[in-house]
Amino acid sequence: MSDETRKQAVSRLDSAVPMNETVIHPEAVSEPPPLHDWPAAQLFDESLTPEGALRPHYTKLFDALEQLGSVERNRRWENARRLVQEQGITYNVYGDVRGMERTWELDPVPFLIEAKEWRSLEAGLVQRAELINHILADCYGPQELIRSGGLPPALVFGQPDFLRPCHGIKPKQGKYLIFYAADLARSPDGRWWVTSDRTQIPTGAGYALANRLVTSRILPEAFRDCQVHRLAGFYREMQKTLASLAPLKLDNPRIVLLTPGPYNETYFEQAYLARYLGYQLVEGQDLTVRDDRVYLKTLAGLEMVDVILRRVDDDFCDPLELRNDSILGVPGLIEAARAGHVTIANLPGSSLLQSPAFMAFLPGLARQILGQDLKLPSVATWWCGQKSAENYVCEHLDDLFVKPAFRFKLPGMTADRELSRAERARLVSHIHFQPHQFVAQEWVELSTAPALDAGRLVRRPVSLRVYLVATEHGYAVMPGGLSRVAPRLGVSSVSMQRGGASKDVWVLSEQPVEDLSLLSTSGFNLELRRVGNNLPSRLADNFFWLGRYAERADATTRLLRSALRRFTPERGGGTQLHLAPLLETLEQQGQLSAYSSQSQSQSQAPAMSRQNPEALEAGLLAAIFDPRRNGSLRQLVGHLQRIAMFVRDRTSNDLWRAANQLGDLLANAPQEEILLAADALGILNQALLGLASFNGLARENMTRAQGWRFIDLGMRIERALCLCTFLDCSLRSPEADNPSVLEMVLEVADSTLTYRSRYNLLPNIAAVYDLVLLDDTNPRALFFQINQIAQHFERLPREAAEVTPQQKILRECSSRLRLLDTRELVLRSANWLASDTGHAIVDTARDLPRLSDAIAVSYFAHSEISRTGGGFQP
């Protein structure tokens, strides 16, 4: 919603109240809160009794809200929205081009649960987690339940999620299910039902934390009055559990969070949790297996990993034994787990119990395994693999929701509740053909809770996800969770992928609650001291390219700005002479497509577009704004944004924002209004400022650890390379010693002021080239870059004391420049490029890409994975 519509909504709330819409009045303290679409059909409402009275546990929240007054309330809601944006809380939506990194929708009105009710939920959840752990242990172990008839073989073996290679792995302490989450819904009679079990990767615990930080900050009074249980204790249990699961008893085991990468829908949460818990966020390619042990590949060498908190799907974990097309996993990981040298939480294969079909068997299994009745019921479920259930389902299709029992998509299914006669017949025939693939559940009418819609309190269907972790003393439940809100009434399932917001969940305590400090922001700084020597090589690679792209964007902006400043459409092509070095540089870098690369040396043959001012102008504008043109500023900034995303968990939010602002600046530039090239100058000036702040943040807001070092390395190499390319083109110019050409050299090399402060005369070719090439006090000079690179090399880890290939290349460059004396240029009157200075520039431009490659080989070393495969082809 735009700010404008939001303001309108707010003012509407304050002044005129439309018919049939009621809002909270400051006076109406003792009255039930008038909810906008109240009353609705016989649904359970979390805040109101069926008679319309406020439920006691909601009174403190509503009192606090009343006391704020409507203006302050709206200011708080606005704050919530701003905090979400500032924290960079996002959620990726698959298949949505613009939705990559969508801002998280937080409904700032919390969901409240009273103490007594929570205790009974807790007992039911703990029992359920224990039961599921037993079933998993049996399915991946002795399989007594199958033999005894408690579980039909088809239910286990028929599932793609039953991972045969994981059978027989014995996790430490018998913990198959370390993390568990359950989705709960409350039916109209007020009872809670489990609608789904999340046994593989219970997502959302990080979002719950983020929601809590925002909600408790904007409603501090209510948070205090309501006596809300703190979440920090739960995360501390998580840390304790994971540490205790290290295969060897260690004081400080290495725990990593294995992520599928930035394109995953919950990447934000993964990075957030990793920071909060103090674990390193790694991708599959950062890990390697040696002798059945898992190691993290860092710049300093291999470091053993003891525990993996897994966010990569089960079957993608190991391309050797599981899905061999996976590029997210670690070859040999399953064998390492089998050997007991690493703990994976949760064990791959645990998604088996996520199938809704299991719900039909849980009551029986609870009696058989635990000798107890199931305390917390599942939503009524029929698995059609049993004949009686199959018949029941086919006869009651109207009252049931048919789903795939396993994760295959099945024919004949619709998401609609109402089935036509033909649809029903088709579904029945598919069920009869492969009954064990189908499961049916009763529709759940979700309860409703107060939610915010355009500044008004309304009621919306909600579901609740709660989280558990195995501890030494059984399962611990997070006193809170993630409540998801449907966008409108009459919706019976809530999905973040399909839109919908989430809420913080406040579990109320009967006693005052002790403050825990883990919640304070100091917990978020844990990461930085870990950067030290253990930077994964993948990140080093990304930092390096972040530096290169940032500098390339900067250099390109300067070139384009200089070109546009000198560009005068009125003159004919021939008089644009002083533009030539600039245009040639842009052409060599591919940003202007005046002539093809093979004719680079024939600078005397003027290119077509240079004679035609309109074409030239269009070309220059395209080099700025055209996202499809190779090397255009817009494209460079796009690369910058993409790489900034890859290193997001290691950099500040400001850096991320600076990159996005740059992207917006270029993407949102009103194309049709920029008729003249001169108009683009303003945008280029803004872009330069944006890049400067990006560079400043990248350099100054990072510790001088290896991440910073690689950014700087990338910037130096790119700056040297751009400078060489430009100087090469400048010396090609027949008027290389013309003061206006030299002015331009100083301008592009950002050394004009330095020159003026040093020489009180018109630009002289020897002095200018000395300043931009050899002056080691000028941070823009080539020699300065070479010296900086050399210093970085001294500090980077290397295996032996001998000189590395990249150092050799660098020494060649360095000594070449040391021997150079630019005064020779004064003696020439033409053919400048043939001078020693010209040769030095050409040679350095040739060596720099080699240098970059040598760095990549030494520190990044990636190559693609191939499959071995072996034939039996008799």
Place this chain on the structure above:
Amino acid sequence: MKWEIFHRTRYTYATPVRDSFNDVRLQPMPIPEQTVESFLLRVLPSSRLTHFKDFYSNWVHHFEIVEPHGYLLIEATSRVITHPPPPLPDASICSFVQMREAPNIERCFDYLRESRFVELSPEAWKLALDATVGLDDAWQAALALMRFVHGFLKYESASTHVHTHMSEVMRERRGVCQDFAHLLLGLCRSLKIPARYISGYLATETASATHAWIEVFVPGQGWRGLDPTHNCQIGETHVKIANGRDYADVSPISGNYRGTRERKMEVEVRITAVQ
């Protein structure tokens, strides 16, 4: 009979590769029908070998070669004595009615379903029904299906590759032993006869090679081997290495590495009868 089997696979890579992780299924199974006297696995460049039993009780040897290497040599030498039970007669042994219990027998379920290379399509079901008209005995039906597959497909070496799916075999009507086995699996499973894929060796007078066939489950008789390529029940010349749902479960060498896809593979198999 007693056999000495030598099986060598050599990969030569166009440029050195590294981080090679491999699972090898080459050790003959110790089962009542055969005694494995010895098994020796050699891998070059040399590396540490570990082994485990997979879900289908096959022996898997695992190794990793991290350092860059230009070739990979895997050499398995086994000594095996075969003593298969006499072939079952083509007579009523297990009716389809008795067979209905099979899905509930432990671990039979996997062998009644579709798998990576085997599908249960209406076409396959129709072929299976036509080939077994008038038979009410599952064992006789299995034999009839074997004869049918033998006649239906044309043996043509190199006409398919290791990843050819049964549906393609059915359409093209040609293939090698692996394809014969996959089609017979599909037909048996279509009639709800549990059937599994077997990889192994076959020694004949003219040639010795790796081979593939199937086993069907016959209540009261256990798993019985049928070789659709040669249209016979398995005998002394069949040496069994591994079993699974289809080729994907028993692939003799599976793994991955970092580096070029360009490589050459040479396989040599020698099987000799010893006294």
